[in-house]
Amino acid sequence: MTTLVFYSEFDSYSEWSALLAPHLPGVTICCAEEVLDANDVHFALAWKPPHGFFAPYRNLKLLVNLGAGVDSLVGRDDLPDIPIIRLSDPDMARMMAGYVLFAVLRYARDIPAFERAQRERRWHYLHPRVPSSVRVGVMGLGELGAFAAQELARQGFAVRGWSRSQKTIAGIECSSGLASLDDFLSESDILVVMLPLTPSTSGLLSQQRLAQLPKGAAFINVSRGAIVDQAALTCALQLGDIAEATLDVFDREPLPPEDPLWRMENVLITPHLASVAIPASAALQVAENIQRAARGEAVSNQVFPERGY
Numbered sequence: 001m002t003t004l005v006f007y008s009e010f011d012s013y014s015e016w017s018a019l020l021a022p023h024l025p026g027v028t029i030c031c032a033e034e035v036l037d038a039n040d041v042h043f044a045l046a047w048k049p050p051h052g053f054f055a056p057y058r059n060l061k062l063l064v065n066l067g068a069g070v071d072s073l074v075g076r077d078d079l080p081d082i083p084i085i086r087l088s089d090p091d092m093a094r095m096m097a098g099y100v101l102f103a104v105l106r107y108a109r110d111i112p113a114f115e116r117a118q119r120e121r122r123w124h125y126l127h128p129r130v131p132s133s134v135r136v137g138v139m140g141l142g143e144l145g146a147f148a149a150q151e152l153a154r155q156g157f158a159v160r161g162w163s164r165s166q167k168t169i170a171g172i173e174c175s176s177g178l179a180s181l182d183d184f185l186s187e188s189d190i191l192v193v194m195l196p197l198t199p200s201t202s203g204l205l206s207q208q209r210l211a212q213l214p215k216g217a218a219f220i221n222v223s224r225g226a227i228v229d230q231a232a233l234t235c236a237l238q239l240g241d242i243a244e245a246t247l248d249v250f251d252r253e254p255l256p257p258e259d260p261l262w263r264m265e266n267v268l269i270t271p272h273l274a275s276v277a278i279p280a281s282a283a284l285q286v287a288e289n290i291q292r293a294a295r296g297e298a299v300s301n302q303v304f305p306e307r308g309y
């Protein structure tokens with residue numbers, strides 16, 4: 001008997017099991033409370049399971065993280081020593097790119113200024129800028145970042161990308177490593193943060209680093225709040241050093257009602273939904289990885305806990 005155990009408070013068990021079952025004949029898919037024999041559990045599909053969740057499953061071969069972000073998983077002290085994979089889902093990347101495009105285009109086309117003018121019934125002509133004159137910096141060129149950067153380049157923006165290792169992506173001026181970060185920031189009229197949260201990226205965008213952005217830059221964060229010094233960001237937005245921000249993620253979520261960001265006209269807040277896992281587009285890739293693990297073969301989209309993503 002081979003069992004796949006499912007755990008998530010956010011994702012639909014019935015949807016995932018219905019999508020996976022046709023690809024996994026011979027595998028029983030069930031929730032933790034339905035497991036008959038813990039020794040039969042060879043695979044786990046989980047999002048933020050409680051501490052100690054994995055302990056009964058001594059024969060686990062593969063853990064599938066039900067999302068792209070793994071920061072809440074890799075730091076745990078109860079992780080089994082088995083391959084861990086994250087979702088790699090083309091529709092999730094497309095949904096994220098859509099959010100990023102919306103936020104970048106909103107700034108590049110001065111929409112916030114028109115929204116303010118409309119509230120005052122004021123005809124406020126600002127001559128449109130050509131996209132190639134707008135420098136967009138994308139921090140993180142992974143599954144989601146590289147896709148969004150390419151979509152931005154297709155719109156004609158001058159796109160720069162920054163990552164840990166050097167990348168070559170057509171139409172994107174790529175740089176890598178901490179030594180190039182200040183230059184990268186100083187050339188980003190619009191900055192899009194798409195890094196994973198790891199020990200190396202936590203607090204990376206400190207007050208000093210935010211100060212490297214051109215005066216009046218726009219700031220978009222769709223990755224994790226803790227990558228940015230939120231107090232320093234708030235202060236820079238109050239002073240106008242950073243002109244506008246679109247924030248989907250925060251150092252505390254939900255963002256507390258008393259947080260000053262809520263009341264700032266130059267800040268657009270969304271509740272951590274820039275992109276979500278889409279089972280219909282991710283299930284096949286998950287099933288293929290489970291089949292590979294069952295055959296003892298290498299899996300794709302592996303997460304490396306020691307590097308944090």
Ligand SMILES: NC(=O)c1ccc[n+]([C@@H]2O[C@H](COP(=O)([O-])OP(=O)(O)OC[C@H]3O[C@@H](n4cnc5c(N)ncnc54)[C@H](OP(=O)(O)O)[C@@H]3O)[C@@H](O)[C@H]2O)c1
Pocket residue numbers: 068069070139140141142143144145146162163164165166177194195196197198200201222223224248249272273274275276309
């Ligand atoms: N808001 C939402 O709704 C939402 C939804 C899904 C995901 N997310 C967030 O988006 C993040 C990015 O997702 P992804 O799938 O694109 O991640 P990914 O495929 O793991 O790619 C991460 C990218 O960041 C770079 N990176 C990692 N550490 C770095 C460092 N210390 N310095 C410079 N670059 C570094 C990596 O560089 P290398 O290429 O050199 O490895 C890679 O390019 C996730 O981790 C998650 O937190 C948010």
